[in-house]
Structures are given as structure tokens and as C-alpha cells.
Amino acid sequence: MATEQQLSAIKGSKVLMVGAGGIGCELLKTLALSEFQDIHIIDMDTIEVSNLNRQFLFRQSHVGQSKAKVARDAVLKFRPNISITPYHANVKDPDFNVDFFKRFSVVLNGLDNLDARRHVNRLCLAAGVPLVESGTTGFLGQVTVHVKGRTECYECQPKPAPKTYPVCTITSTPSKFVHCIVWAKDLLFAKLFGDKNQENDLNVRSSDASGSSEPAEDVFEHKKDEDVEEYGRRIYDHVFGHNIEVALSNEDTWKKRNKPRPIYIKDVALAEVIQQNGNLDKVPVSTDPLSVSAMTTIGLKNPQDVWSLAENSRVFLEALKLFFLKRGKEIGNLSFDKDDQLAVEIVTAAANIRASSFGIPLHSLFEAKGIAGNIVHAVATTNAVIAGLIVIEAIKVLQDDVKNYRMTYCLEHPSRKMLLMPVEPFEPNKSCYVCSETPLTLEINTSRSKLRDFVEKIVKAKLGMSQPMIMHGHALLYEVGDGLEEDMATTYAANLEKVLAQLPSPVTGGTVIMVEDLQQELTCTINIKHREEFDGEKEPDGMILSGLTEALVQKNDEASKENGASTSNVSQTVSVEAEEDDELQILPAVSGLAGKKRKLPDNANSSNSDLSGVIDETKIPRKAIDREDSEAVVVLDGNGERKKKRGQ
Amino acid sequence: MNGEELTEQETALYDRQIRVWGVDAQRRLSKSHILVSGLTGTVVEFCKNIVLAGVGSLTLNDDRPVTTELLSANFLIPPDESVYREKPLADLCCDSLKDFNPMVRVSVQKGDLSSFDVQFFDKFDAVVVSSCSLNTKKSVNEKCRKSSKRVAFYSVDCRDSCGELFVDLQDYTYSKKKIDEMTECRLQFPSFEEAIAVPWRSLPGRLSKLYYAMRVIERFEELEGRKPGQTSAADLPNILNLRKELCEAHSLSESQIPDALIERLLAGTREFPPVCAIVGGILGQEVIKAISGKGDPIKNFFFFDAMVGKGVIEDIAKRDNEAEQFQIGCLEGCLEVD
Numbered sequence: 001m002a003t004e005q006q007l008s009a010i011k012g013s014k015v016l017m018v019g020a021g022g023i024g025c026e027l028l029k030t031l032a033l034s035e036f037q038d039i040h041i042i043d044m045d046t047i048e049v050s051n052l053n054r055q056f057l058f059r060q061s062h063v064g065q066s067k068a069k070v071a072r073d074a075v076l077k078f079r080p081n082i083s084i085t086p087y088h089a090n091v092k093d094p095d096f097n098v099d100f101f102k103r104f105s106v107v108l109n110g111l112d113n114l115d116a117r118r119h120v121n122r123l124c125l126a127a128g129v130p131l132v133e134s135g136t137t138g139f140l141g142q143v144t145v146h147v148k149g150r151t152e153c154y155e156c157q158p159k160p161a162p163k164t165y166p167v168c169t170i171t172s173t174p175s176k177f178v179h180c181i182v183w184a185k186d187l188l189f190a191k192l193f194g195d196k197n198q199e200n201d202l203n204v205r206s207s208d209a210s211g212s213s214e215p216a217e218d219v220f221e222h223k224k225d226e227d228v229e230e231y232g233r234r235i236y237d238h239v240f241g242h243n244i245e246v247a248l249s250n251e252d253t254w255k256k257r258n259k260p261r262p263i264y265i266k267d268v269a270l271a272e273v274i275q276q277n278g279n280l281d282k283v284p285v286s287t288d289p290l291s292v293s294a295m296t297t298i299g300l301k302n303p304q305d306v307w308s309l310a311e312n313s314r315v316f317l318e319a320l321k322l323f324f325l326k327r328g329k330e331i332g333n334l335s336f337d338k339d340d341q342l343a344v345e346i347v348t349a350a351a352n353i354r355a356s357s358f359g360i361p362l363h364s365l366f367e368a369k370g371i372a373g374n375i376v377h378a379v380a381t382t383n384a385v386i387a388g389l390i391v392i393e394a395i396k397v398l399q400d401d402v403k404n405y406r407m408t409y410c411l412e413h414p415s416r417k418m419l420l421m422p423v424e425p426f427e428p429n430k431s432c433y434v435c436s437e438t439p440l441t442l443e444i445n446t447s448r449s450k451l452r453d454f455v456e457k458i459v460k461a462k463l464g465m466s467q468p469m470i471m472h473g474h475a476l477l478y479e480v481g482d483g484l485e486e487d488m489a490t491t492y493a494a495n496l497e498k499v500l501a502q503l504p505s506p507v508t509g510g511t512v513i514m515v516e517d518l519q520q521e522l523t524c525t526i527n528i529k530h531r532e533e534f535d536g537e538k539e540p541d542g543m544i545l546s547g548l549t550e551a552l553v554q555k556n557d558e559a560s561k562e563n564g565a566s567t568s569n570v571s572q573t574v575s576v577e578a579e580e581d582d583e584l585q586i587l588p589a590v591s592g593l594a595g596k597k598r599k600l601p602d603n604a605n606s607s608n609s610d611l612s613g614v615i616d617e618t619k620i621p622r623k624a625i626d627r628e629d630s631e632a633v634v635v636l637d638g639n640g641e642r643k644k645k646r647g648q
Numbered sequence: 649m650n651g652e653e654l655t656e657q658e659t660a661l662y663d664r665q666i667r668v669w670g671v672d673a674q675r676r677l678s679k680s681h682i683l684v685s686g687l688t689g690t691v692v693e694f695c696k697n698i699v700l701a702g703v704g705s706l707t708l709n710d711d712r713p714v715t716t717e718l719l720s721a722n723f724l725i726p727p728d729e730s731v732y733r734e735k736p737l738a739d740l741c742c743d744s745l746k747d748f749n750p751m752v753r754v755s756v757q758k759g760d761l762s763s764f765d766v767q768f769f770d771k772f773d774a775v776v777v778s779s780c781s782l783n784t785k786k787s788v789n790e791k792c793r794k795s796s797k798r799v800a801f802y803s804v805d806c807r808d809s810c811g812e813l814f815v816d817l818q819d820y821t822y823s824k825k826k827i828d829e830m831t832e833c834r835l836q837f838p839s840f841e842e843a844i845a846v847p848w849r850s851l852p853g854r855l856s857k858l859y860y861a862m863r864v865i866e867r868f869e870e871l872e873g874r875k876p877g878q879t880s881a882a883d884l885p886n887i888l889n890l891r892k893e894l895c896e897a898h899s900l901s902e903s904q905i906p907d908a909l910i911e912r913l914l915a916g917t918r919e920f921p922p923v924c925a926i927v928g929g930i931l932g933q934e935v936i937k938a939i940s941g942k943g944d945p946i947k948n949f950f951f952f953d954a955m956v957g958k959g960v961i962e963d964i965a966k967r968d969n970e971a972e973q974f975q976i977g978c979l980e981g982c983l984e985v986d
Binding site: 026034050052053059060075078079080138139303370376377378379380382383384387388392395410412413414417419420421422 | 720944
């Protein structure tokens with residue numbers, strides 16, 4: 001039960017929740033039960049079937065409706081006398097500006113992506129409003145408190161970034177199933193059904209072919225009179241047979257690697273494939289293009305099964321055919337969507353056929369969908385626990401009880417007997433470019449890179465700004481916004497296409513530029529350093545920003561896989577940002593705490609703690625113990641004792 | 649458990665959690681039967697969690713009429729007296745929980761928990777009790793143990809901003825993932841009666857103080873014939889006397905059970921909703937683990953105190969030499985990863 005002081009702080013508060021998903025539903029319920037009276041909630045999403053296993057305020061009949069609005073109505077049923085204001089909108093909308101944020105006593109995040117989290121962090125800093133931030137994945141979760149000047153901000157520590165792969169691994173030398181998925185999704189699928197004008201590295205370049213002329217016609221072009229099935233077989237042979245042969249011709253590549261096996265349709269139980277002719281008639285007519293399924297046509301029912309090479313080949317050909325016959329209009333405009341059944345099927349099948357070539361174990365459609373769609377593991381229980389912890393921290397924040405603020409980690413494997421581990425928050429990072437506004441340095445080729453490259457790759461991708469204004473001294477180089485004069489808009493558009501050194505106010509080595517986001521009220525100072533050459537493979541952006549608590553790429557797949565999925569049948573291969581769920585990929589941050597990492601050899605340990613981002617796990621137990629007073633529930637280091645004995 | 653596939657509907661609904669615990673665990677869940685008795689806020693949280701997770705059936709037992717106090721941490725019942733005075737607590741919760749997941753059978757079992765026999769508990773895979781007397785707790789635990797198959801027993805109680813969870817999985821075998829392989833582990837759990845009979849002086853010096861405090865209050869309620877939770881700040885002097893007696897009998901320093909902690913536990917007659925969410929969440933996770941037979945279970949107490957923020961596991965069992973060796977052997981096999 002809350003104390004009198006707590007209750008009066010709760011009742012006098014006005015809180016903003018961002019996110020009405022897995023954490024959000026639990027949080028709204030717990031806030032309402034805890035007697036919060038004035039709650040505002042922002043969520044741009046609508047309800048989906050796969051939400052219903054944990055977002056308990058939603059029912060089947062709500063599918064398609066606004067999460068924020070349905071959540072409000074559901075909570076008012078058991079707490080009719082409180083005020084809940086829903087916004088079915090993106091938190092990045094200009095309406096939610098600093099003045100909007102200033103109206104709240106505390107902001108509570110239950111978000112699903114890094115971008116929005118950074119945005120909210122900046123608005124909270126600018127508005128001087130405390131932020132309680134959270135994330136879960138599977139059985140792991142965390143709650144952190146960010147109060148300007150008192151504790152670190154959300155961006156003081158590096159965050160794990162979506163994993164990227166070297167292009168040549170994807171196009172020529174895959175060694176893991178995820179490489180095959182990326183190839184199937186980002187290259188093959190895009191080539192077959194996406195925008196034809198997009199650059200695409202699907203066809204491997206033969207090292208000595210640079211001199212020879214490009215083939216006159218595009219093999220992927222579906223010729224007018226060509227039979228769809230014939231086209232499918234041609235594509236099959238080209239991508240799984242011919243392209244592998246071309247790759248094999250680069251002998252250097254295969255000196256230290258196992259050679260892949262080209263696969264042609266004639267080698268793969270062709271008889272079975274041909275039998276399927278005419279089956280299309282039996283397919284039930286469906287009006288929803290997203291429910292067309294090659295699996296169903298072929299008679300494969302269980303998405304958990306791992307299909308044979310022959311079955312994958314059948315799915316591939318059937319799916320390709322169905323795209324042309326049933327969804328012809330979309331071809332040329334499609335991009336991969338994990339909720340598009342046929343797209344998932346063709347990507348699964350293609351990835352598996354490629355995996356067969358390279359001797360990589362095949363996977364089920366269910367697993368492939370998880371990897372391709374970056375689906376985050378999620379259960380109701382962890383979200384409920386995390387929501388409870390958020391409310392506990394929020395109440396402390398409302399009481400300004402600084403000395404008792406805690407970051408809390410929800411672990412899967414107890415550490416020092418703890419399943420829920422509180423840690424004192426860290427102080428602000430003095431070199432954080434967000435809350436300390438520390439200058440950054442950019443190495444860039446100022447006579448080759450355009451302002452557009454800088455805006456896209458640095459200002460948007462790295463700095464997370466959405467409404468940037470770029471200044472060199474008093475000269476404005478670029479600006480966005482509704483109120484721009486026409487001539488200024490023209491000038492800025494022209495500037496975008498100019499290389500930095502040729503801008504009206506030239507940007508060269510030694511120049512200092514300022515980038516400001518008016519909505520976030522964040523200004524970054526960037527020192528420009530000219531650099532002539534960049535390594536295309538290692539530095540694909542052609543520019544390097546330093547001094548930022550940079551998003552780090554995951555280096556040690558195996559370690560995180562083991563930590564993340566230890567009670568799961570399903571191995572998680574990619575660490576990526578969630579696209580649809582309310583859960584952050586916090587796994588690297590917590591995995592170290594989860595009890596296994598510290599037993600890894602030192603080198604593995606250090607490569608992994610780079611990603612922990614939020615926290616250096618070696619400090620945690622010490623910090624947790626240091627602040628313990630004798631009245632607290634004391635924790636005995638049972639594991640440590642046993643370890644010592646073993647060490648003797 | 650073999651060969652039966654989940655329906656398309658189940659696969660779609662449970663997609664995200666199947667990615668956490670696998671298809672096999674989901675199948676076992678859908679065939680499990682759970683009984684809960686004592687619909688406190690914490691138990692209601694637990695019910696929500698396992699109905700969403702997709703257990704086969706959930707049986708609710710609580711004949712109490714609804715009071716505003718019982719509603720304070722309950723999100724299943726609208727606070728409209730004209731609605732809730734008609735039915736007992738379990739019926740109202742049942743109506744609401746049914747809605748959460750049409751694939752789960754939710755029903756009500758009338759009657760007093762202490763009156764049910766072994767055959768009754770035999771129907772369930774897990775039994776969760778809350779706010780029941782010490783005697784009932786012990787006897788239900790024993791009936792679960794006498795059942796022909798293993799019936800997991802849990803008791804959970806929250807006072808003020810503290811929560812206690814007890815787990816008895818008897819002789820329990822489970823699997824856990826170690827690197828990429830599944831390994832089998834085995835644990836022996838004591839019953840509640842056996843656990844609380846362990847002399848305090850033989851327990852580790854830094855054991856959660858909440859454990860002792862809960863035992864003192866539990867004993868007080870038993871001696872006075874009070875219903876669980878039917879205590880107030882006025883009972884403080886008598887409880888402090890009892891604490892003295894018990895500490896002397898167990899040769900434990902009274903400072904291990906601070907006055908301030910006992911005062912808090914007595915004053916907070918209503919549950920604290922964030923703690924209900926946390927303890928109900930942990931309990932949900934434990935029951936899911938026990939049913940699926942996957943992952944290290946809590947052995948055998950879990951404590952959470954919102955003032956401190958830690959969620960701690962304590963292993964409270966009689967340690968004769970043999971048993972101790974067995975346990976450590978197993979723990980090393982299970983917990984240490986080289």
C-alpha cells in the first residue's frame with residue numbers, strides 16, 4: 001500500500017506514457033490501480049493479433065483500432081473516475097514539443113525503438129522533465145531513471161545498434177542462416193518485386209568481369225510472353241545455380257572456405273515440382289492479398305517444420321508464381337513485410353535453398369520469419385514486472401527522492417540470488433553530446449561528399465534529428481519546416497546536391513558547423529576534418545563521426561545467442577531493433593548480468609561488454625553492495641563462495 | 649505431448665511467446681490445469697498472466713463477497729456496487745478473465761479450501777494459494793504432495809510494499825539449456841511445513857529479514873485465531889513480544905527482524921499494486937517454467953520489498969549432510985557454465 005506522502009504525490013501528478021503496447025498496457029493498469037489521476041498516453045500503433053497474448057487490454061474485436069484509445073477505454077472500466085487522455089499519434093509529431101512535455105511531472109517510456117527513445121530523451125532534457133525508461137525481451141527487462149543533471153541521460157551510454165553485415169558476406173560468402181535471410185530479403189526479394197531502379201548487389205561480380213560488357217538484358221525481367229512457371233525456373237537456375245558458378249570462379253575466395261554447391265532445378269526432385277501444376281484451382285479465393293499462401297497450395301501445413309530442399313524449391317516456385325498471378329499489380333513496388341505471408345514464404349524458401357548450397361542448416365518458416373522480421377520475443381509476465389518497477393521509480397521521482405532512484409534489471413538467471421537487481425544510477429556522462437552538448441568530430445571528404453550525404457548519414461542516422469537546421473557561423477546551409485520561404489527552400493534544395501567544399505559558405509577541414517533540432521532543442525557542434533580516402537568495406541558511409549556515444553554493432557553473436565535464448569528452442573541470431581513490438585532489444589545490456597558472461601574468457605568478455613551499453617556489468621554487484629545499509633535485505637554471495645572453493 | 653500440433657489460431661496468437669519458450673512448452677501449457685484460491689491483487693495479476701499465456705484451464709476459488717478493500721488492487725471488477733454485490737469474488741473475476749483468452753477454460757470452484765481432499769487436488773498441475781491460514785497452507789501443501797502425480801504448490805502473500813512467494817515442486821526434474829545443449833537437472837523441494845521448521849540459527853546470517861518477519865506475523869495470526877491479514881498497528885506490542893519469544897527460542901538476534909519492518913507489514917492492510925504486478929509476474933513465470941519443465945525454478949522462497957528494490961531468492965531447507973551434498977552437486981551441474 002502506498003503511504004500518505006506517496007499518495008499525495010501520486011494524486012497531484014500528471015504523467016505522460018509513451019507507448020501503449022506490451023509494457024504500456026501493464027503500465028496503464030498499474031498506474032490506474034495505484035491511484036494516478038491524470039494520465040496521457042501516446043501511441044501511433046493499431047492492434048494486431050500477435051499483440052493479444054500479452055497486451056491484455058485488447059481483444060480480438062479490437063484488431064485494427066488505436067492502441068492508445070482502446071487501452072484508455074479498457075482501463076476506465078475498472079477505474080472510471082480517473083482522467084486518461086489518449087493520442088493516436090507519433091511521439092515525434094511536432095505537436096509534442098517542449099511545451100507539451102513541460103506540462104508533465106514525469107514521462108514513462110514503453111517504446112519499441114531506439115529512434116523514438118532518443119527523441120523522447122531529448123525532449124525530456126529540454127523540458128526538464130524526469131524520464132523513466134524501460135525495455136523487455138523474453139524474460140529479461142530493465143527500468144532506468146533519467147533526471148537531468150542528477151543521473152545519466154538515455155544517450156550517455158552507447159546503445160547496441162542494429163547488426164549490419166559486410167556486403168561480400170551476404171553476396172558471396174554466407175556462413176550463417178541469417179546471411180541467407182538478409183540475401184533473400186534485401187537482395188533477391190527486392191530484385192524480384194521491388195523498385196527496379198534501386199541499386200542491388202544481387203548478381204555477384206566476377207573479379208575479372210569488370211572489363212567485359214554487362215549483359216544486354218536483365219535476366220530478372222519477366223518477358224511478356226514468358227510462361228510464369230518457365231520464368232520461375234529460369235530465375236531459380238540463375239540465382240541458385242549460375243550465380244554460384246560465377247562465385248566459384250573466384251578461386252581465391254574458396255582457398256580457405258568450403259565451396260558452395262550450385263543447385264539447378266533439374267537436380268531437385270523436379271518430378272515433384274511438376275506435379276504441382278494445376279493446383280492453383282484448388283486454392284480458396286481470398287480477397288486479402290496478404291493471405292495468399294504457397295504453403296497452403298502445396299499442402300505444407302506446419303510453419304514449425306523444417307522443409308527439405310525439394311519442399312523449399314516447391315515453395316519458392318509456387319510463391320513466385322502466385323506473386324505474378326495473384327499480386328501482379330504490386331510487383332515493382334513491394335518491400336518485405338513480415339506480415340505478408342507470401343513474402344515470408346518466398347524469403348524462407350530462398351534462404352533455405354541458398355543455405356543448402358553453402359552447407360548451412362535449414363530453418364523453419366516460423367524461425368525464418370522471426371529473423372527476417374526482426375521479431376522480438378515477448379511475454380506478459382516480464383512486461384508486468386517491468387511495469388510495476390516503472391511505477392515504483394515514478395513515485396520516487398514524484399517525491400524527488402533522488403537518493404533512492406534505482407535502475408533495476410530483471411534477470412533470467414539469478415545473479416547473487418537476485419532475480420530483480422537494483423543498481424544506483426550513474427552520473428551524467430560529461431562527454432555526452434546530448435546532455436552535455438560536447439562537440440563532435442567528423443572525418444569526411446569535403447570535396448566529394450554532398451550536403452545530402454551529411455544530412456542523411458550523420459544528422460538523421462547518427463544524431464537522430466528529424467527537424468535539423470545546419471549552420472556554418474551565421475550562414476544557414478540547410479533547414480526544414482513548414483514555414484520556409486520559397487526562395488529559401490530552393491536554396492536549401494540546391495545546397496543538398498552540392499559537395500561540402502562548394503557550399504555558399506564552404507565547409508572544409510577545420511570548419512566548425514552547428515546542427516540544431518528545433519523540436520528537440522538540441523544543438524550539436526561538429527568539427528570537420530577533411531580526409532581523402534575511406535575503406536569502402538569497413539567505412540561504407542565514407543565518413544566517420546567520433547565523440548559520440550556511438551551505437552555499437554554486435555560482435556559476438558554466439559554469446560548473445562546463448563544468453564538470450566537459454567530456455568528457448570528458438571535461437572535468436574540477429575540483434576536488431578524491434579519493428580513493431582514495444583520491447584527494446586536490451587539483451588546485450590542485460591545478458592552480461594544474466595550470470596553467464598562473467599565466466600567467459602576475458603577477451604570474449606570485453607568484446608561483449610562493449611555492447612552492454614547501459615552498464616559495465618563488473619561494476620554492478622559492487623555498486624549494489626556498496627550502498628547497502630545494514631537494515632536492507634542483505635544478499636549473500638553464495639555463488640561467489642562456491643566459486644572460490646572451486647578455485648582453491 | 650507428442651505429435652499434436654498447435655492450431656493456426658494458437659500459432660498466430662502465441663507467436664511472440666513461442667519464440668521465448670518453444671512449441672513444446674506451449675503444448676504443455678495448453679494441457680495444464682491450474683487452481684487458485686484467495687483472489688488477492690497479486691493472484692489476480694497471476695491469473696491474467698497465465699490466461700494470456702494459454703493454460704488449459706484455470707479454476708478460481710474464493711467465496712468472499714467483494715469489499716472495497718478487496719477491489720483496491722483488482723482490475724477485473726468494475727467498482728460498481730450494484731454489479732459486485734450480486735456475486736462472490738471468484739464469480740466476478742471468472743466473468744472477466746474468460747474474456748482475456750477464449751482458448752482457456754476459466755471456472756469457479758465453490759467451497760472452503762481446507763475442505764477439499766487429495767482427489768480434488770489431483771486434478772491440477774499447479775495450485776496457488778493466497779491469504780489462507782497457516783494450517784490450511786500446510787494441509788493443502790500436504791494434499792498436493794499425497795497426490796498420485798506431482799502437483800506444484802505455491803503460496804503468495806503481499807503486505808504493504810513487500811511480497812513473499814513459496815514454491816514446492818517436490819522431487820522435480822527439468823531441463824535447461826547449457827550453451828547449445830539441453831541438460832537435465834533435478835531438485836528436491838521441502839514442503840512449507842518442513843521449510844519453516846528449519847531452525848533459524850542454522851539459516852545463513854544474511855537471509856532476507858522479510859522471511860522472519862512474515863513468520864512472526866503468521867504465527868501471531870495462528871495463535872490469535874485471526875484471519876490472514878486481519879492485523880493492525882494495534883497488535884504491534886503483542887507481535888513484538890512474540891518476536892522476542894521466537895528469537896530467543898531460535899537463538900536469533902531480534903535485530904534481524906527490525907521494528908520498522910514489522911510496523912510496515914502491519915500497517916499496510918491493502919496491497920500495493922506495483923508489488924502485485926511484480927510478484928504476480930514472477931509467480932506467473934514460475935508456474936510456466938514448472939509446467940513446461942524448462943529453466944531453473946525458484947527454490948524455494950522469493951522476496952520482494954519495494955523499499956529496497958531487490959527481488960531475492962532464498963533456499964530454505966533442512967540441510968543434513970547428505971541432502972546438502974546432493975543439492976550442491978546438482979546446483980553446480982545446473983548453474984555453473986564453464
